[in-house]
Structures are given as structure tokens and as C-alpha cells.
Amino acid sequence: MHHQHHTAHRTGEHLVIVGNGMAGHRLVEAMRKRLDDPLRITVLGDEPTAAYNRIMLSPLLAGDMDREGLTLNDADWYAEQGIELILGERVAYLDRQAKRLITDTGRQIAFDRLVLATGSRPTMSNIEGIALSGVHGFRDLKDAAALTAAAKKGGHAVVVGGGLLGLEAAEGLRKRGQGEMAVSVLQRADHLMNRQLDATAAGLLEAELINRGLEIHTGARLATLEGNAEGRVVAAHLEDGQRLPADCVVIAAGITPNDQLGRQAGLAVDRAIVVDDTLTTSDPAIHALGECCQFGGTTYGLVEPIWRQVEVLAEHLASQASGADSQARYVERPSATQLKIGGISLYAFGPIEPDADHDVLCYHDPAQGDYRRLLLRHGRLEGVVLYGDTAMGPWYFAQAQAGRDLGACRQALLLGSADADALLDAHDIRLDDHERPQKEAA
Template sequence: METTSRCSSDDHLVIIGNGMASHRLVEILINQPQRPRAITVIGAESVPAYNRILLSPLLAGDMQHDALTLRDADWYADNGVTLCLGERVETIDRENRTLETDGGHTIRYDRLVLATGSRPTLPQVPGIDLNGVHGFRDFHDVAELEAIAQRGGHALVIGGGLLGLEAAEGLRKRGNRLSVSVLQRSGRLMNRQLDATAAGLLKQALVKRELNILTHAQLAKLEGDANGHVCAAVLNDGRRLPTDSVIIAAGITPNAELGREAGLNTDRAVMVDRYLTTSDPAIFALGECCQFEQHTYGLVEPIWHQVDVLAAILSGEANDGYREAPTATKLKVSGVALYAFGPTDPEPEHDELRYQDPQSGDYRRLLLRDGRIEGAVLYGDTRHGTWYFEQALAGTDLTPYRQALLFGAADVEVLKDQQNDTPHLSTSEAA
């Protein structure tokens, strides 16, 4: 399978999806000497690509709608890119290399990129299809949640990860007459990133803001009123929580249906090799809709790596392909800075270092194995996070500086200098 050949004169690249990954790919391609001759981007939403990461501050009223737009429609035209908005691709004809949109258009491609993203994972419980159940993924969802905040009453957020907490905090800030609860199935918030202590600190901070946090709480069903609108959530333990709205933020499901219906190899998502190529050599997949080996994606860093690889492939440049790499998560949840990488829970052979300042609210925990950092959780003061991650990637043996590690690079360097300045006694002198 040739993945690095030069673009032919009739090369038409079509990208299905107009999210952040798609847009970043286009931005790189238009500056390549061997860019595809023609590029068409098809987006189901009626607006150009925007920064979905900023939907939370938009909901909270901390940012204006226009500030999220990555480029306006004129930018695409100025760079020779055809932008088709408000149309959804319904079928792909791989034999004839054409696709059909719900607007009745037939578009031919030479190479095709699937960048269709993902959608909220809906709990498989009775009542999930009632009116008043919402996601939190796009501009439309933000508008729905803004209306909920203005109406007041009670909103229930399903999911205590980053997206759920940001949705809950945004609703709280927007709605003076709105009470907001968060339902988390796990025993701690953000259980994939935080250990129990950091999760507890975060919960305390959010409860002080009058968010109602329920952990170890699993949704059993939703109840509706006579008009088919959600009115209550029932938990597995029998508790019944009255609510006017439910926001689902408990994971994502890759939008792989289009590829699956076209006969591409799929598992949880559209399968790709290390060149982001699907089982059809003319079709690639990128971002949240793709699966490489056993991995699917929801964080920006690995997707940006995929974009770089695919841009090189589509521009005819030699490339070693995509490789999985350790990633660190740097987040700001409701104004609280967090930085984490590696395992969240220690194993018996880990050397665990902890520091906590109750007055400032700062907390950090390091997991070491044989003197090498394997994991870190930083809450509040995250200045040293990048340095810890660099040491972990390098596999640096930090045993001689263990006592200074919790205070970051500067203290480690001071200890190094002190050790280097210490006179070494001979055996006879020591005796």
C-alpha cells in the first residue's frame, strides 16, 4: 500500500467533518508545497469549525460566541478550499469513489478523510429518550443549556469527568435560580486523572460553590411527566431525584457508522494503521472516529500527532507514521488547575511521595519505581508538572534527589549542587 506518493494532477481530497482535527489538518495542508490540488470540507453543522474546548466558558458566560470560531468562511475560499456546511454525508460509494449528502449532492473524491468525531455515550436505561435530556458537544447544546439555566429549577449532570464538571459549573454560573447536581458512578470525580485525595479536594471546592456532588451513584432510569418530559432520575439504590433537565456527559461514542456502512473495517471505531489509513487505501480516518490498535481518542494531544502524520502522508512526504506515546493531562476544572499522568492508583512496588498544603489548597503526589517517576497528580499549583513529565519520559533515576522531588526542578538542582560540592572522604579518612 503506497501512502507517501506525490499528489497527482487530478487529486481531490474530501474531508468529512469540520471539527478541530479537520480544521487543523486543512491549516497544515494549505501550506505544503505538494498540497492536494483540490480540498473539500463537508460539515454537518451550519457554522465553520470552532474550538469545542471553549464551550464550557461560553456556557458560563465568560466568552463570546465569535471567540470560538477558528476561521471564518472567507478564509477557506481565500485558500482554495471548498466548504460545504449544513450537509451530512449519508453514503460512501467506495467503488466509484463518490459520496452522497442529505442535500442531494454527489461529490467525487480521489482520497477521503473521515473526521466525523464522536457523540455523547447515552446510558442504556429506560427514559433516556425523554424530552429534556441533552448532550454537551456543540453550539446547539450550549444554546439548550443556556435556556435551562435561565428557566431555573433543577438540572442533573450525568458524569463526573472533565466535561460533566464543566457543564455543571457553567450551568451554576449562568442560572441564579438553578440548582445543579452531578451524578458520578465512580467513588471519586475524574477517576481517570485524579487520585482519591485530589478528587476529594476538587469535590470540596465544588460543593462550596453549591454544586451537589453524588458519587457511587448509578442511574437506573429516568421518569417522565404526562407530556413526555423528564421529571426525575431513579438511582440503582432506589433514590429518586426530581429534575427538570438531564445533561449526559459520561463518555463519548465514536461516529463510526458511516465507515461501517461503507464496509470499512471497524471495531469500536474505524480501524486505521499507523499511517491513519483504513482498510480502503483511498480512505483515511482521524481523531475521535478512528481506532489504532486498541486505542480510541478523546484528548487533543494524540489527535494533533495524528494530524501531523496524516498531513505529511497526504502531501507526499516520507513519514514514520503514528505511534502511541505517553501523554500528560493539563486541565483547568472550574478554575482549579490540575496536571496528571501515569497511573492514578499506586501499586505495592511504588514509592509514593506526597505533599499537601491545606492553607493554599495545593497537593501533589508522585509515584516512583526504582527511583524513576511513573505517575504524578498535581492539584492547584501545577508549575512543576511539565518537568516531572519530562523526567518520566527520559526515565531519569532520581534516587539521589528523592528528598527534594516534591518541590520541583529548582530544589533538585540545589540538592545536586550541594552533593557535588560535598568533599568525598577516603576510606582511611572516614575511619
């Protein structure tokens, strides 16, 4: 025990991580794996609870999962690791010259190295009525609890946003409401999940959701939210003049990076805090990670690239702690999208709209609700949209990542990886075993 106490208070560098969400938490775990003698680490989180799996808020709302299932590590774990964890406090000021932070309680914390992992917030535009009670985001446990309570009361819910998050919130509300709550989704674009799906797949998804009892409005723009004398939301008004009754409104129309500290401290900020390929900001002592950072022209909302950022930054920080140079660099890679709604399978990656050079392959079985559309360029797979049977998804993704020429098996590409592999093998284009997807029972 004595050793444990000693490590927690060494005079080495003090690393401070602002943000105890999924990225900040995973960084701590990645650092623990790499360093025998841990740095002195302080983690600040403005939520009152320790890190949890935000991705699982949808099943939590739907009632398919309990709160325990979301816990990553509790406060005791941080204490056992000799890491100082400060919850329910927000960093109000970052003083780069003095290398210190000041929290909203007036606490001052000095740092040698700082990581900003402050995440994002719902894009709550300047819509009139946005501050009424009954209007929520779908970002945290507090939101999930409020929406669960609203669903049990019943009435009408309006979800603004027909992307991944909006649809998961809408279906969660419907399921939790057990028939007592009518749920409408407003999507500005002309089809659902327009960033991931083409019109055909989105049409299949919309039909399935309507069949379950959701009301879907595409090409719908929210104009204002109407409140009553008590300041509670009662209706949503659309730009076309429609009025939808609403006891509860969820804003899920995109996210805005929490880059306020970076701006205040004079770091380079564009749409988010600008970082290089080691996740370092314009100040060499300060790093940014996850939804609050921008690399090249890209900002982040999906977990897959953020996990890769964590590995690069952990490597970088651990190397510096031991005086070595890290070779790890962050590189943009495509990610595939999946939707967490029970009973609906879709898988998509790459461009959505084909261009003139694309070879488009399509398979559609309306009776089974199966749809596949592939975009190839010179025999190489670039974009995939799968709805219904998504078993081929990982195989397609592996081919696209490898940039493999699939011309030899073009006619079998829509059928199944076994047929396609056989044709590639006949042309002696073998996949290494580790690249083969595990053959799943269909």
C-alpha cells in the same frame, strides 16, 4: 486572482474530508502549510457553522467567553483558500468501489482520497427517557445554547458523569444560573475524575465543588429519566431508588466514536475505525483521524494526541501529492490532563493506582488545599497527581517523558524544580535548556 481560480480547479487528486470539527479543520490548515499548489479539497460538516474550538464550550456556557472567541476560521476563509466547504449536510453513504459519497440531500461527491474526521457523540445509553426534551449532550454549540437557556430559567439540573466534561458542564450551568439553578452531578465511580485522580485529590476537588454549591453523588447509577405528559424531563431516578427533580439533564458519561460510515463501507472497525501509524484505514485510499479512529487498542477523547495525528497525516498526504514517501509515523505518548474550571488547578498524568513496585511520594497541605503524589519506578517518574499548586506539572511531565533517573534528587522532588535541578546538577545530570520549564512566578 486568476491563479487562485486556477488552483481551485486543477485536475489533480480530489481530497475529501468528512467532518469540520477541530481535527478536520486543523488538517486543512496543516495541508495548506505543506503544499504550494494545493490539492482540490472539499470539506463536509454536518453542523451548520464552520469549525470552532469545541474545547471552549465550557467557558462559553459559564459566560466567561463569547461565541466569537470560539471561531477557528469562518466560511470566507475556506473560500479564499479555494476550498469547497459544505455545511449542514451529513454523509449518508460511502461507496468505496466507486469512490464516491452520497449526502443526506442526495448530493454525490467523488473522491480520490478520503479522510474521515467524524468525531464522536455522547454515550447516550439505552436509558429509558433519554429522548425526552430537556435531555442534552455537551458536545456542540447547539447543546451549549440549550444549556445556557436552561440555566437562565433556573430550576434543577442533573449532570450524568463526573469526569472532565461532566464537571465542566455542571460548573458552567451553576455559574450561568447565578444561584437560580441547583446542579447535581451523578458519578458512577466512587470518586470524581476517577480516570485521572486518586481518591485524595478527588476528595479535595469534591469539597471545593460542594463549597461552590454543586451537589455531588458518587457511586450513583442512573436508572431512568421520568417525563411529563408533554414529553419533557422532570426527574432522574437512581438505581438505589432516589428521585432527583430535573428540568434539564446533561449526559456526559463518556463518548462513542462516530464510526458508522466505516462500518457501512466495510472498513476494519473495532471500537472505532482501525488505522495504522500513518492514520490509514484498511482501505489505502481512506484515512481516519481523531475521535472516530482507533490505533492499537486506543481510542481518543483528548486533543493532544489528535494534534499529533494531524501532523502525521498531513505529512503523509502532502508527500503523496508530491510523489514522495513520508517518514512521519504516529506513536502513542502519554498526555497530561487539566480541568477548565475557573479557580481550580489540577494536573495529572500516568497510572492512578500504585502497584507493588512503585515508590510513592506524597505531600499534602490541607490548609492550603495543596496535594502532590508522585509514582516512581526505579527512580523514574511514571505518574503524577497535583491539586492546588500545579506549577511543577510541566517539569514533572518533561522528566517522565525523558525517562530520567531522579534518584539523586528524590528528597527534593516534592519541593520545587529549582531544588531538584540543583541536586541533579550536583550529580551532573543536566537538562538541556530547552527541556527546562520556564520558571513561573509562584
